[in-house]
Amino acid sequence: MRVDRVRLLNFKCYGDADLSLERGVTVVHGVNGSGKSTLLEAVFFALYGSKALDDRTLDDVITTGEDESEVELWFTHDGREYHVERRLKLRGDRATTAKCVLETPTETIEGARDVRREVTELLRMDAEAFVNCAYVRQGEVNKLIHASPSDRQDMIDDLLQLGALEDYRERASDARLGVKTVLNGQREVLEDLQEQIEEKEAQDLHDQLNELESRRAEISDKIDHYETQREQAQKTLETAEDVLDRHEETRAEIETLEDEIDDLRSKIEATEREREDASDEISERRTRREELADERTALLAEVALETADPDDTAIQTRIEELEARDEELRDDLEDVRVTITEGTNEIERLREEADDREAQAETAREEADALTDRIDADEEAIVEREAKLEVLEAEIADARALFEDASVDFGAAESHLESLEADREEITAAITDITADIRTAENAIEEGERLLEEGKCPECGQPVEHSPHVDVLDERREERDDLTAEREELEAERDELDARIDRAETLCEAERKVDRLEDNRENIEQLLAEKRETIADRREQREQLRADADEYEAEADAKRSAADEREDDVADARAALGEINSERGELKATLQSLERIAEIADERATLEREIDTLRERIADWEEMNDERRETLSAKRERKRDLESEFDDERVETAREDKRNAEQYIEQVEEKLDDLESERDEVQGAIGGVEEKLADLKRLRQRFERVDAQCAHLESLYGEAETLQTTYGELRAELRQRNVETLERLLNETFDLVYQNDSYAAIDLDGEYRLTVYQKDGEALEPEQLSGGERALFNLSLRCAIYRLLAEGVEGTAPMPPLILDEPTVFLDSGHVTQLVSLVESMRDLGVEQIVVVSHDEELVGAADSLVRVEKDATSNRSRLECGEPPEAELLASD
Template structure:
């Protein structure tokens, strides 16, 4: 695999980047925090998507602050094809949520996959490793260089086995073992099933189902013939029973008709009696009505005589009286209306007068309150103007305080950017100080070890005199370098003190800026308040003048109302007297109308009684005719009774009922016997059906037994194949592990010998469990974790490069097309001597055919030895990183 191009949008500190890569060694340099490692993380994330993030990070951590979307595109060449991977991300800065919205894999510009999960699986297959293997072999991340050495033996064995694809063989062996166990379970289940089916077959055959079925079929035929004979007997009994029932029904119908006719005769006699009673009652009511009518006529004559209208037409008289009454009522109504109008007008004048007094009082209070409010507004405006003068003085004081700080009011607008810039410079100095501290600590540790050796005078290994040796020279060089680093740290501290002082002045200026802004906002608010108060004051003055004018109008109107009210009272008194006279005359008319109406009602009542008498006489005549009809109907019904008695004499009901009981008893006995025979035949049929099912089941069980025997033979063959396959995977895995351990041991010692020439160590041993042991030249064994910090870091690089070299050869010795070898800050724990060894290691990897090596470092030696150099810089104002190629 050869990386060709990386494109970034809104990732980490990169707003936008388009970077091309060449073959050879490429070093990415720059100060701490500039964004060097972000390039390597972008390549890693583009290949494997969100799988690269561990539990302490989320997708939103890799997206540039404030951005809503981001993307990474990585172009590379593999096996003669051009590939590109694109990862797309979406972010919600307010909620802090982000997601991997898309992933596209292209080959030779043609889309292969456009979904994150499928793209991840394709990349893993293409590189023959997942993100974990990539981290452990290809991508040596900052701070993770000694993961393999510090791991437990079992974890180290799993990691290296997975890198060398041996984990697949173990997975296949486990699958074969699971298959073998599963086949064994099926064998046992099938053998148990054979035993069960064989026992069932023998049990059925022992019961002789065919012979028993023939016996039951003979018995069923005999029962069928007996049932047929009994059905014929039952039908004859049923015919005789129905004939007897018809005769009984005819007798009962005649009896019912006789009872009905007798009831009708009785009902007609009762109606006849009721008619005679009604005639007597009607004759009595006629006598009573005639007496009542005579009394009413006497009362009419008395009333006419008492009120002077005994002669003449009553309706004409009543009409004249009612006409006079209506005229009086109309006159009274007119007087009442005129009086009500005048009284209403007088009431309105009184209400207007009271409302006038109320309005005058309210206007007096409103004028007084308006004047008080106007005085308060003027006082409040004066207080606001005095506060503005105080704030202007405070703002002038702030401006005067800015001059000693070297700032102006205009510069305060950019004070936040100045603060961020100074803060970033301070962080850079802290990072540089930490870096110098680490270097000084390593030099001092190395000087201490060298001092211990020089104090002994001779090398404890070769017993040579150390005076004038390279150790003495390197100690002197380290001492000089330590002085230079201390001087550089002293200069850094002075810069830090200067920056701290400057940061304090900037913080003070931020306070002044806040005071200026607060005072400005308050002045603006007070000026707006004054304008509002002046506007309200003008409105109050206008309102008071308007109230004074309204008071004058109300006083004039009150005088007019009092004059009008006096004239209305005299007119109301005159109308009252006229109404009293009309009411007396109207009462007399009403008495005459009441008497006339009473006479008219009595006349109507007399006419009604006369009509009732006439109707009652007609009703008596009708009742007498009905009695004659009832006599005729009774005679007809009695003739019908004599005819019914004649027809009923030909039936002997007791004999018919006795025959019916005999026929019903015979029918019941025969039906019971038929039902019993049916049940017996049904039982025989069920038994025959059960035997038929048992015979069918016997055939099915025999067929099942044959299939199960065939299945056992098939499972035995499968079980043997699974056993052989499991053993084969174990042999292949063991052989490949042995081969890989031998090859890896050879590569580790080759690189180790190349790196540690003229050193105290002789070789490294890798055992079958991937345990590593370092041997000194005198044969003493040493665990790698007991090496010094720089030697341990370098030894880890040797192990990583040996694994990378083995993977690059592939299983059959061909190039597997691995990604470039990537190292992130590999010199962090290395002194100058070990850095030179690292450069030798990089050269060796390049010489054995590693096409691309990417290194992130600010070490000058690595930069000088690189084929290509990219320099990363970060703008402290925009917080954006950029890259230039040297």
């Protein structure tokens, strides 16, 4: 896999940046805090999204002051090109993913989870594996070496895909236990089925079924006989019922005729009564018509119309005139009511505002009194802080007094301390080197003395008096004594430096104390100035509050006077309201009289129509009764004809036949019910036996299926057990192979970095425990190495793991770029040179792309391409500048 290009928009410290990366070694160079690591974080975030943010959130990604951010990454993997784009957007107080798309050569994948899943499958490593192998993040260079053996084992096993084998082994174990549980359950089911089959076979079900079927046939024959006899009795019953029904129909018709005759008589009588009532109603309506005429005459006199007998048009004209006047009075009334309502509301408002102003005046006076108390308290606080300033001045003078007899001026103690500590480190390193030389000399002396005691060389058998090992013994002893004396001088010098460092640390502490005291003094002075300014503001505010209180009281008096004036206006409006209501009352009475006159004309016309209607109905009723009398005569004649058709003897014979047939049918029904009940019982017993036989058949079939399942589960249990063992053995075998290969690669890589040094080899056991062996055979834990050596050791381990993965998946899943973020944090200049050798060796071993982020100038020389990062002090935004390393530029200029 190779990163081709990354584009950023509002990503952390980058406003808009676009970077293309080439094959080989690329060094991203710049001062601390310029935004170098952010470029690598952007690549990591583009691949894995929120999983690349550790404990941070999406909110931390978006540049401060912006509401959206974008990251695009173009990369090549296994010869095919890919493009991933992520866009974030602030929604309220939280950032969310607005777009996440991965474009592959064959499809487009959308959604943060789906994209991360596809990248994980594509690179065959998730975000955690990526940082454990290919991406050495800033501050994590010693992550693997500081990890416990078990954690280191989990990290490397996951990278090598061995963790999946353990998952498979556990799944096979769970499957084996599950199969065992199911098998035991099926065996219990098999035993239960066997017991049920034996129980049913002992019941002789086939013999029971034959006996019950014979019994059912006998009962069916009896039922057929009785049903034939019942059919004959039913026919006799139907004949008798037919005769009786015809008799009943005739009798019913006679009764109906009698009812109809009585009904006709009643209707004729009722119609005659209605004719008489209608004549009475005509007389009543004529009387009512005369009364209405008298009422109209009286009303006309009340309203005093111009004509004695006006027509409808004159009356309607008068009504319209009065209604128009009433409308005018209603408008006047509404205006007066509005005046009263508005005046009342304004009176209430003015009095409420007067109350509010009086309350505001009281509040203002209370606040002014409270400000007086606060001003007194502030004046006391000023006195206390002025006293504290005097104490701080004395403490500052005491701290500065320490520098009067010191060898450094105030402000130079920190640099002086750093210089002393640097001198001490140099002396300590020199002591360490001399100690190693002393040990080498002592080893040579011991070897020479041992050979001298033996007299002969144990390998060649020659005398050793004049051998090189023996001849240089005196020189070695003198060299050892000189080195010992030199080491003692250096140790004495180191002790003296320790005392000077203690004094320098005291002076540094004094400088820091002065800085703190001066900060406190500045704060107190600022607080005093603020407090004095506050007192002046509060005094001015107090005077303003008292003036406001006087103004509020004056406004309250003015509003109460205005309310009293509005009271007089409202009283005048109420008097006008009474006059308008009186006039409207008189108008209403006249309108009611005129409307009644108009109604009387309508009522008299209605009475005339009702009289004509009643006369017509009287004539209709007379005609209707004539028709009813003719129908009455015809029905009386039909009744006499039906009464002559009665035959009592035939009716009595039919009744006797009916009784006998009903009695027989009742008896045979009971007998048939008993027989059918008996047949149903037998049929139910047959069904029960047949069901038992079917159950027996089903039990036998199920027994066969369960027996076959048990055989299959036994086979499956054995296969799961074999699979579990196979996964465990395979994992152990693969881990051992990987450990051996990783140990070889680690030693090769470490040898490239530490050529001709004091370390002989590195041992990596099956549990991923690491041991470093010196050339004298002494074993060391990696933690016993110096800081720079530990960093290079861990980088060598990372590179070895990277090489192991690359060799293991070559041709199917090319490795991602090797990314080193600030790997020189724990390295001095000598170790940086070794790091350069490590980077060059990885490039020589065929790593296609290496990206190193560093502020160290020495790494620039190892680069094939250079990216410089700078931060604009004005906008606080980082910007990129791509170019060639200095050596390439010099070659190009030649």
